[in-house]
Amino acid sequence: MKTSIQWKIVTIYLSLVLVIMVVSGTLIIYDIENTYYEKLKNELVDAAEMIETRLAVETDEQLEESIDEVEKTLSMLVALNKHDIYILDATGHLLLGSTSKYAIGQLVPSKQVIPKVIDKKQAVTLDWPNFASQDGGPEYVEHARPIMDKNTGDLLAIIYVMADASDIYNNVFNAMKTISLASMVAMAIAALFSAIFARMITVPIKQLTKSSKQLAEGSFSRIPIYSTDEIGQLTQSFNYMATELSRTMGAISSEKSKLEKILQNMADGVMAFNRQGVLIHANPVCSEILGENRIDHRFDFIFPKFGVDVSFDQLMKNEERENIKADEGIMMEIEERYYNLHFAPYSNSLGESEGLVVVMQDVTNQQKLDQMRKEFVANVSHELRTPLTTVKSYTETLLDGAIDDREIAVQFLRVMEKEADRMTNLVKDLLELSRIDNKQMQLDLRAIDFRSIVEDTLEAQKIHIEKKGHRLIYEANPELDYIMMGDSARIRQILHNILSNAIKYSIDTGTITVKLYKNKDWITLQVQDTGIGIAKPDLARIFERFFRVDKARSRSQGGTGLGLSIVKEMVELHDGTIHITSKVGKGTTVTVQFKPYTS
Numbered sequence: 001m002k003t004s005i006q007w008k009i010v011t012i013y014l015s016l017v018l019v020i021m022v023v024s025g026t027l028i029i030y031d032i033e034n035t036y037y038e039k040l041k042n043e044l045v046d047a048a049e050m051i052e053t054r055l056a057v058e059t060d061e062q063l064e065e066s067i068d069e070v071e072k073t074l075s076m077l078v079a080l081n082k083h084d085i086y087i088l089d090a091t092g093h094l095l096l097g098s099t100s101k102y103a104i105g106q107l108v109p110s111k112q113v114i115p116k117v118i119d120k121k122q123a124v125t126l127d128w129p130n131f132a133s134q135d136g137g138p139e140y141v142e143h144a145r146p147i148m149d150k151n152t153g154d155l156l157a158i159i160y161v162m163a164d165a166s167d168i169y170n171n172v173f174n175a176m177k178t179i180s181l182a183s184m185v186a187m188a189i190a191a192l193f194s195a196i197f198a199r200m201i202t203v204p205i206k207q208l209t210k211s212s213k214q215l216a217e218g219s220f221s222r223i224p225i226y227s228t229d230e231i232g233q234l235t236q237s238f239n240y241m242a243t244e245l246s247r248t249m250g251a252i253s254s255e256k257s258k259l260e261k262i263l264q265n266m267a268d269g270v271m272a273f274n275r276q277g278v279l280i281h282a283n284p285v286c287s288e289i290l291g292e293n294r295i296d297h298r299f300d301f302i303f304p305k306f307g308v309d310v311s312f313d314q315l316m317k318n319e320e321r322e323n324i325k326a327d328e329g330i331m332m333e334i335e336e337r338y339y340n341l342h343f344a345p346y347s348n349s350l351g352e353s354e355g356l357v358v359v360m361q362d363v364t365n366q367q368k369l370d371q372m373r374k375e376f377v378a379n380v381s382h383e384l385r386t387p388l389t390t391v392k393s394y395t396e397t398l399l400d401g402a403i404d405d406r407e408i409a410v411q412f413l414r415v416m417e418k419e420a421d422r423m424t425n426l427v428k429d430l431l432e433l434s435r436i437d438n439k440q441m442q443l444d445l446r447a448i449d450f451r452s453i454v455e456d457t458l459e460a461q462k463i464h465i466e467k468k469g470h471r472l473i474y475e476a477n478p479e480l481d482y483i484m485m486g487d488s489a490r491i492r493q494i495l496h497n498i499l500s501n502a503i504k505y506s507i508d509t510g511t512i513t514v515k516l517y518k519n520k521d522w523i524t525l526q527v528q529d530t531g532i533g534i535a536k537p538d539l540a541r542i543f544e545r546f547f548r549v550d551k552a553r554s555r556s557q558g559g560t561g562l563g564l565s566i567v568k569e570m571v572e573l574h575d576g577t578i579h580i581t582s583k584v585g586k587g588t589t590v591t592v593q594f595k596p597y598t599s
């Protein structure tokens with residue numbers, strides 16, 4: 001059963017008061033009873049002594065003479081004290097009595113004291129009123145004293161005095177009533193005070209209990225302090241705890257929300273598994289990487305699906321992780337994208353493993369860059385080796401005697417010169433790209449007339465156009481100026497490459513259309529050819545370094561596949577755009593745009 005402190009205190013107080021009242025009441029009653037009894041006993045003794053003095057007899061004869069005398073005293077004493085006084089003979093028969101309870105000469109019924117006096121010839125007082133008299137009759141206090149024959153030493157008579165002790169009883173009863181009343185009043189007062197006292201303790205405790213519950217529910221309200229005692233100190237400690245807890249909870253929740261934001265917004269996928277390998281957290285990137293439907297709830301079901309052969313138990317036991325280099329992780333490929341998986345177990349405050357965190361880092365770009373770098377190096381070495389091999393074989397043939405045939409020797413030397421030119425161009429292009437990559441390309445920016453550079457370039461390429469029997473159509477509005485901020489040498493380089501591509505990749509007698517437009521936002525150059533065109537998949541790769549649709553064809557034209565890469569970089573350095581559309585067999589259109597210069 002739930003009993004409150006309040007009731008416990010009240011009960012203890014009441015019990016205490018009850019015990020005190022019972023003990024002190026018993027003692028008081030005992031004392032009162034004793035006092036009254038002693039008083040009554042003394043009265044009886046005094047009365048008997050008085051009778052004895054009055055009797056003043058020493059012999060049998062004197063006794064008879066004194067009886068009358070004594071009768072008067074007797075009635076006076078009886079009137080005074082209301083005790084029963086009897087004078088008995090030596091055998092206990094009544095000689096004279098203050099009451100008519102017994103007849104003269106009747107043997108007074110054997111009270112305890114009379115036989116004792118007859119027997120011992122000494123005064124006897126009943127030690128204790130016979131409250132518990134078995135016959136239920138009135139309780140008495142008795143005293144009897146012998147009157148001795150001075151000569152013979154025999155018992156002459158007995159003075160027997162008795163008193164009703166019911167007065168004592170009544171007094172004791174009254175005292176008991178008073179004490180009971182006092183006890184009840186004392187208990188009522190005690191109950192009231194203890195209830196007030198208990199309330200003083202329980203009210204703050206109840207308040208503390210309520211606030212503790214609120215605290216557990218997340219409300220950090222403070223409790224007013226009314227005292228400096230232990231309860232006050234407890235309340236103070238509680239308030240301190242609430243403040244600290246609120247601060248800590250605030251810090252934890254801000255830390256948590258920070259962490260959640262980080263997890264939500266980070267580019268890497270993060271998953272957490274508990275000790276049993278069950279997924280307990282996955283940030284949104286995980287769904288993007290693995291696909292919403294493919295995220296299973298168990299570690300051992302997720303990763304094998306993507307061909308990653310790792311066991312959760314072994315990772316937790318540290319065995320597997322030792323085989324995975326900390327900074328490398330495990331590579332996972334999903335739909336042509338590459339992810340590096342890192343595994344890190346986390347532990348609780350006791351240092352026991354609690355689970356595993358898996359971080360999925362998208363390394364597709366690095367992977368592609370790496371691939372590109374490898375391809376680039378392979379391409380460069382290949383492009384350098386090819387002319388060198390040609391030069392070397394031609395040199396050997398010359399040395400082996402071909403040098404003597406002048407015609408062949410000149411032809412060989414021409415080829416060697418061409419190859420050397422190709423190498424020079426290649427190295428020049430590579431240097432250019434490397435300068436662009438390292439941001440070392442310095443543009444000599446000036447306000448230039450784009451149209452005149454286009455026309456110069458067309459003039460320079462005219463010979464090649466004519467050589468291949470192409471028709472050139474050139475359109476520009478002579479009334480407009482096409483002034484832009486640019487490095488004229490670089491712009492020339494851009495135009496040269498685009499035009500030479502149009503010439504190179506058109507079958508003879510095609511049409512090359514060059515158009516210049518201008519609006520307030522852009523100066524646009526369009527170079528259109530009716531050449532071989534570029535297939536869609538190749539078009540997507542046209543700006544890649546060393547990319548050529550038809551390697552042999554391009555090579556035969558002296559191309560390296562770096563031209564358009566450099567063009568794109570240079571156009572972008574000028575804040576311009578380049579766009580190519582093409583249809584196989586129909587032709588290609590290259591559109592370049594630059595911002596016009598406004599002074």
Ligand code: ATP
Nearest residue numbers: 501502505548549550554559560561562563564588
């Ligand atoms: P380089 O320009 O370095 O001498 P290249 O012309 O081969 O060599 P790019 O200018 O980068 O290299 O062009 C890359 C490839 O794109 C070419 O090899 C060719 O296959 C294709 N290409 C470029 N322009 C055209 C075009 N106008 N018509 C058809 N194919 C083209």
Ligand code: MG
Nearest residue numbers: 497501563564
């Ligand atoms: Mg080119």
